[in-house]
Amino acid sequence: xxxxxxxxxxxxxxxxxxxxxxxxxxxxxxxxxxxxxxxxxxxxxxxxxxxxxxxxxxxxxxxxxxxxxxxxxxxxxxxxxxxxxxxxxxxxxxxxxxxxxxxxxxxxxx
Numbered sequence: 785x786x787x788x789x790x791x792x793x794x795x796x797x798x799x800x801x802x803x804x805x806x807x808x809x810x811x812x813x814x815x816x817x818x819x820x821x822x823x824x825x826x827x828x829x830x831x832x833x834x835x836x837x838x839x840x841x842x843x844x845x846x847x848x849x850x851x852x853x854x855x856x857x858x859x860x861x862x863x864x865x866x867x868x869x870x871x872x873x874x875x876x877x878x879x880x881x882x883x884x885x886x887x888x889x890x891x892x893x894x
Contacts, residue, residue, distance in 0.1 A: 843890035847883030854879035 858875020862868045 839890050843887045846886040850883035850886070851876060851879035854882065 854875040855872060856875070858871040858873065858878075861871035861875070865871065
């Protein structure tokens, strides 16, 4: 074959495709490196997004956890003392207050 075509694994590649894929002039390693760096960049970008979203996710879990935990404690007090719906109501209100306090700390960075 002529010097304008590259033979690889029994396939004939046109010069245009060879240049595009990095097969000419021994730059095959460079093409692999570029595709690997593209994957590395996208993985790094994903990690950065997750790292930045972490505090917001933690605050949302704290909000929901506080409501469920304190509401459950209020429900338990109601069952134990027979003061139905007041323990649950107070527990839910405390859960919302504590949850939003933690959310505000995360948002405003105190």
